[in-house]
Amino acid sequence: xxxxxxxxxxxxxxxxxxxxxxxxxxxxxxxxxxxxxxxxxxxxxxxxxxxxxxxxxxxxxxxxxxxxxxxxxxxxxxxxxxxxxxxxxxxxxxxxxxxxxxxxxxxxxxxxxxxxxxxxxxxxxxxxxxxxxxxxxxxxxxxxxxxxxxxxxxxxxxxxxxxxxxxxxxxxxxxxxxxxxxxxxxxxxxxxxxxxxxxxxxxxxxxxxxxxxxxxxxxxxxxxxxxxxxxxxxxxxxxxxxxxxxxxxxxxxxxxxxxxxxxxxxxxxxxxxxxxxxxxxxxxxxxxxxxxxxxxxxxxxxxxxxxxxxxxxxxxxxxxxxxxxxxxxxxxxxxxxxxxxxxxxxxxxxxxxxxxxxxxxxxxxxxxxxxxxxxxxxxxxxxxxxxxxxxxxx
Numbered sequence: 591x592x593x594x595x596x597x598x599x600x601x602x603x604x605x606x607x608x609x610x611x612x613x614x615x616x617x618x619x620x621x622x623x624x625x626x627x628x629x630x631x632x633x634x635x636x637x638x639x640x641x642x643x644x645x646x647x648x649x650x651x652x653x654x655x656x657x658x659x660x661x662x663x664x665x666x667x668x669x670x671x672x673x674x675x676x677x678x679x680x681x682x683x684x685x686x687x688x689x690x691x692x693x694x695x696x697x698x699x700x701x702x703x704x705x706x707x708x709x710x711x712x713x714x715x716x717x718x719x720x721x722x723x724x725x726x727x728x729x730x731x732x733x734x735x736x737x738x739x740x741x742x743x744x745x746x747x748x749x750x751x752x753x754x755x756x757x758x759x760x761x762x763x764x765x766x767x768x769x770x771x772x773x774x775x776x777x778x779x780x781x782x783x784x785x786x787x788x789x790x791x792x793x794x795x796x797x798x799x800x801x802x803x804x805x806x807x808x809x810x811x812x813x814x815x816x817x818x819x820x821x822x823x824x825x826x827x828x829x830x831x832x833x834x835x836x837x838x839x840x841x842x843x844x845x846x847x848x849x850x851x852x853x854x855x856x857x858x859x860x861x862x863x864x865x866x867x868x869x870x871x872x873x874x875x876x877x878x879x880x881x882x883x884x885x886x887x888x889x890x891x892x893x894x895x896x897x898x899x900x901x902x903x904x905x906x907x908x909x910x911x912x913x914x915x916x917x918x919x920x921x922x923x924x925x926x927x928x929x930x931x932x933x934x935x936x937x938x939x940x941x942x943x944x945x946x947x948x949x950x951x952x953x954x955x956x957x958x959x960x961x962x963x964x965x966x967x968x969x970x971x972x973x974x975x976x977x978x979x980x981x982x983x984x
Contacts, residue, residue: 604977631678634896638900646750647822659692679984712734761812780819781820782822784822870882885960886957
């Protein structure tokens with residue numbers, strides 16, 4: 591069973607969401623059916639492509655600093671219309687660094703005024719901006735900082751901040767923010783990098799496997815609520831996000847080192863501190879044998895979770911910026927008419943986009959949810975509505 595935050599089947603069985611699921615199932619069962627007006631339940635909102643770091647390992651390296659930020663008026667009108675049509679949660683994330691947008695705090699305030707759950711994924715390099723929005727956050731909201739290191743030396747090598755900032759300074763800012771408002775959860779994100787990986791510019795990436803346990807200790811001592819570990823993702827020749835796990839003896843050696851470090855990290859678990867491992871990390875060493883790489887033809891998650899960026903709306907974060915998964919312009923949800931048109935385009939796109947082929951190299955955490963929706967389509971059953979977990983992040 592997946593952890594609760596990755597149990598997307600249960601999340602889709604929450605009251606007021608199952609009607610949307612049933613509408614999707616009906617549309618998938620009859621491609622000529624009109625798709626009812628609706629918005630995704632959860633969105634990734636990329637406020638900008640600008641970033642104050644120069645991380646070699648960034649999966650969005652090619653699109654960083656590539657254009658203007660999201661227009662505030664378009665963002666607000668989009669959030670308002672989507673909320674009326676079923677939006678429940680917003681994750682402010684990349685493309686770029688959310689806090690680099692001049693109206694970052696205003697957007698967080700609007701999200702909370704609309705009654706939405708709000709999450710923030712940041713590099714932590716502008717702690718004063720995170721402290722400013724901390725009072726807006728409520729129970730169920732979270733902030734996750736991409737830190738990827740157990741020492742400042744490794745942090746500097748991996749992130750290359752434009753403005754000097756130390757790992758210890760960022761960790762201290764979390765202590766301060768939690769004193770202001772303890773309601774939100776704060777996470778320390780650690781992307782595991784191993785020997786043999788290289789950046790888009792060809793530069794070898796810094797290895798950090800040996801700092802997993804040290805990072806867990808630092809996160810716990812700094813008052814984070816959890817540390818999460820996930821594998822390094824890189825884009826293949828077709829633009830998909832994939833895991834380049836080494837083969838043979840090298841892969842076995844890496845698996846043993848990773849397992850040893852994670853075991854040390856797990857010993858630090860406590861009621862107020864969790865050590866989490868992503869589904870992708872568990873699947874990384876299994877390669878093609880992982881069931882998460884066996885995708886159904888239709889990706890129903892396009893209806894429930896999308897990515898809004900200054901350059902357009904996309905169906906999946908794995909294809910952020912890729913024309914093959916583009917659903918519309920940046921203002922695709924900025925009003926009732928655009929919302930209806932985007933819903934129709936999404937329906938047509940899901941029918942045309944063959945996930946079994948396009949996503950065959952992707953270790954997809956939404957695999958089980960897609961297969962569950964597909965089973966409802968095949969059996970004609972309605973989605974059961976019983977879960978009351980209050981977590982709408984997809």
